[in-house]
Amino acid sequence: MRIAGEMLLGASSVRGMQGSMRAFDPARNAEIEPSFGMGGVADVARACDLAAAAADAYRAAPIETRARLLEAIAENIAALGEMLIERAHAESALPKARLEGERARTMGQLKLFAQLVRDGRWCGAVLDSAMPERVPAPRPDLRAQRIALGPVAVFGASNFPLAFSVAGGDTASALAAGSPVVVKAHPAHLGTSELVGRAIQKAVADLGLPEGVFSLVIGAGNAIGEALVAHPAIKAVGFTGSRQGGLALMRVAASRREPIPVYAEMSSVNPMFVLPAALAARTDALARGFADSLTLGVGQFCTNPGLVVAIEGAALEEFVATAARALQEKSAQTMLTAGIATAYRSGIDARANTAGVTRVAEGAASDAQCAGRGALFRTTAAEFLANAQLQDEIFGPASLVVQCRDTEELLRVAEHLEGQLTATLHIDEADYALAARLLPTLERKAGRILANGFPTGVEVTHAMVHGGPFPATSDARTTSVGAMAIERFLRPVCYQDLPQALMPAALRDENPLGLWRLRDGELARR
């Protein structure tokens, strides 16, 4: 496998003719070969037209073929071997061990969705028997299944060049649902994107599926992404990135002639409530664990703990002092891109200059161009409640301790929060009563509620919710990680009195696919 600097439009490799760009190594502060040709609106249209042409055939393909596609993609990614890890490392400065873990996670996600496709519950089969004797009018035979929405546009994240990118969770869940996918390559990891794209392209070809099941387009700026979201063939959008970027795509999607759903995972400060008994009992361990979680991956996680809420007192002072020391001992690390490093530094400078905010500690300094170091701030609940900007995410290893006078103020801080991906409770038994008062608010505010852990680390399982109310995501009804992610790309269709000869397999009398089905209100595998 080579990196040619090309887009993948169905089965074709096409060099874009709208200028060129190179990937950038933030650790060496240098561009990386080769140059990539940038595509334009015509290339996007070609990818979308191919996707539309493939959509009916792909969703009609046997369930086993769809599952095999996902597994073949995983196998082809494995076959890329060390080349993939080296390229992703050069493009992201993420450690190779982390990238190997991320590759395993990416393959695990693909395999989870393969298993899910075979299981068939995604299909949501429902059968209501006819009642020919009903008066005044007979009831018809009614059956419903869920089918794919149609072609999906995927925008990968900078911070997960494998698991949230070309073959990441959005692509895996869309392909599992039966939707063709058009990915816009993230400009920060163009080579990684092409390698993984070719792994998918080969899997599509090997399984004899229509070429339009997958395309990868490349472009700079917003024009190509907005053209992709605006194309009539596209029926949904998966995005992980900044609030500004997500909002821009939401606007494009809402202003189409046919508006479409956008699943944008955007910004979250992931509040961590350290309740009094736990804070007193485990001050040091909590402070150190927090500093570790905050600086993991240079803080470049969607679930980074950017906010700590606790009640004032000696224990909180000790927590802050210990966290500060732990942070100061941590060296600066290279961030994903020069742009992210610059934005991070101006973010922490602005926060340090905010009235009512104190800078408690910083990590060790570095002269490296793209380095980021930890930063811990503190403020009072009164200041926090009065200044909405203190809720804004600073992407990177920065966090803000909010000191509350009492439990009532702590509850007010919780109620004041915007939507979050996660909310964490550090609690001992003596804290349960307060935790029970907090829980209804946290349920309204967050997609995932953790007890006595740290939010970084998002398991890929059936129960995972990596979602949450706006602005954490654009659609609180969904998750972008875990099995439930498939539901984003499905819609129900009902069939009334359709003859068996024309009935979709999932709904035929004899249940040829062996699915769990809801028959006259009872769930059964018949």
Next chain:
Amino acid sequence: MRIAGEMLLGASSVRGMQGSMRAFDPARNAEIEPSFGMGGVADVARACDLAAAAADAYRAAPIETRARLLEAIAENIAALGEMLIERAHAESALPKARLEGERARTMGQLKLFAQLVRDGRWCGAVLDSAMPERVPAPRPDLRAQRIALGPVAVFGASNFPLAFSVAGGDTASALAAGSPVVVKAHPAHLGTSELVGRAIQKAVADLGLPEGVFSLVIGAGNAIGEALVAHPAIKAVGFTGSRQGGLALMRVAASRREPIPVYAEMSSVNPMFVLPAALAARTDALARGFADSLTLGVGQFCTNPGLVVAIEGAALEEFVATAARALQEKSAQTMLTAGIATAYRSGIDARANTAGVTRVAEGAASDAQCAGRGALFRTTAAEFLANAQLQDEIFGPASLVVQCRDTEELLRVAEHLEGQLTATLHIDEADYALAARLLPTLERKAGRILANGFPTGVEVTHAMVHGGPFPATSDARTTSVGAMAIERFLRPVCYQDLPQALMPAALRDENPLGLWRLRDGELARR
């Protein structure tokens, strides 16, 4: 129970101070007493604040209480007796027998959702066991359930003053999901709305639930509805009405600081494909059945068959001639409102004056102010494909026959269609091959596909989909009729390592609610 002309803001009855309006009897062409006080933005805010204050307590109420609320609403509606039917009849000109059927349907919907709430599958309980021994890191315990989105704004439809209004499908499914509801009364049936609203208000009080679980606001024009959708406490919108009205609410919802989902059921022409063998074999019966379906309820159904697609020839000519005769024999009927009657007449006048369209037949004329009579038009597929306006819905008993030269042209017409609530196939066995070619397109275009029936008549069952791609609705992922409607108002929340003492009942180890749960990927009632 009296009609006082008041809004219901939680437990209070409040006369709006922003002017007054009366309901209108379209059959007598006269206003109906009493006058209703119109509310303003402050009244909307009061209703929304009460809803927000009630939201946590209502969703935390026992499942049985929520089910009882729905049943109590049905009982209280029954207790309104003949007064409700008479008022609805005066306000809508719908026949009393039809309104009695609609009342039964409304009560049936409430009871279906009560049963659904008790069943508990809506909760979507998922449990993934911890893996304490996993390397390199243990896996936490992860559990997920679905909870209510929060307060829902409901806009009732003019054409179903009971089943799609104050206690209609949107309200029933939102209350079932655990969401408080704020209804904006439809100005065409203010008295019906107040009566039903009081039935709900009483049920909420009798069950000791927080008053904010239900409110009913009254206002003219768009301002009060837009204020309702814009209020920060509102987390989702249910709407049934015109495309213009739905689009306006979608814009308001999308431009909020926190965008929210809008479930708008808007416009559909419900294409009916009459395939050659069926057309030849059953010409007369199909033509008469079509004319009956078209004029049922003066064509004022969302699923009215506004488009007939068939291949040219003697059988089609006979179909058109028979349908024309059947239509001419039908007398004009009073439409729901003066506005609808006026819009219908200008709609059919405009269509009659469209190049390439021929008026085939009209129903018997009437001098009554608000009367509407059937209208049948025909055109060619070539004209239809060239003029997008021929797809626009004319709300009322009007339909357009599209004559295709051959099967390929018929398939092109299908592909050309916008999103629909329904698509109908009239088929005999000899048509199955063509039907099989049509089906993938119809699945992409419609929420419900019928064979050998007529689309009017929407059963309330588990499998029903009363939804479909834009512009049929604003969100093809959902239905506004049937059990799946509850899913619109739910979102998943994940709990990681939460102690049993704090765990929601649905997710506790011992399954105290006896729910179907997905445990480590296996569905079981344990």
